[in-house]
Amino acid sequence: MKMIEVIAAIIERDGKILLAQRPAQSDQAGLWEFAGGKVELDESQQQALVRELNEELGIEATVGEYVASHQREVSGRIIHLHAWHVPDFHGTLQAHEHQALVWCSPEEALQYPLAPADIPLLEAFMALRAARAAD
Template sequence: MAKPEILVVAGVIEKQGRYLLTQRFEHASQGGLWEFPGGKVESGETDAQALERELQEELAIETTTGQFLADSVFDYGDKVIHLKGYLTHWVSGELVLHSHQDAKWVGCDEITGYALCPADYPIVDALKHLIYQ
């Protein structure tokens, strides 16, 4: 039987030159790892609509979706995740962690110092290429 492929969007949220990483709950899939926050694209949604909805639900913040950075397809064993990362801009709100155990604002050069979900690494590479080109 084929594994389900899930389309997920992630926001590389920039605020004052730093980027938001969130840490997954220990009991969740990929527990304890860090990621760019986001979530599943629901039927009928554009990537931007899904990302802005997910960031509101998970973090209680308003954002605008900007430039596409990269995508990656990663087989996690029980499912295949197609992750699309977008540069995302903070608009308003105070961060509230509904779906994560921790969050950190980090410089671009600090991101790889965190244990990231495997699917996030191509997005980090694209961000570095964009910033340091």
């Protein structure tokens, strides 16, 4: 079975995170997700994240700490999804590949119809934030 490495950005600003709505003509149309995409053969996860966020959102991202990974089978392929925290970026957000963008708290994000693969990543991010707050 083919494995595809995919990265996702949990972009945070002022305690809110960015969700992006998948376009109408895509797989899982209308669901909300973290921006990101496939890792190319010659790049690291962090390099892929910077490239994808530039392509999808028109921003220059600062990649922070690794959050979590999640694996799921989709259409006979294994998708290995890796989430990274993006605590800062430069530029103006533009939805090049999504229907809409929204800032919300991580708790509010759970109220959105999220892409199933992103839910465990959001939960891991919330657990990390809670652990940081307790320190």
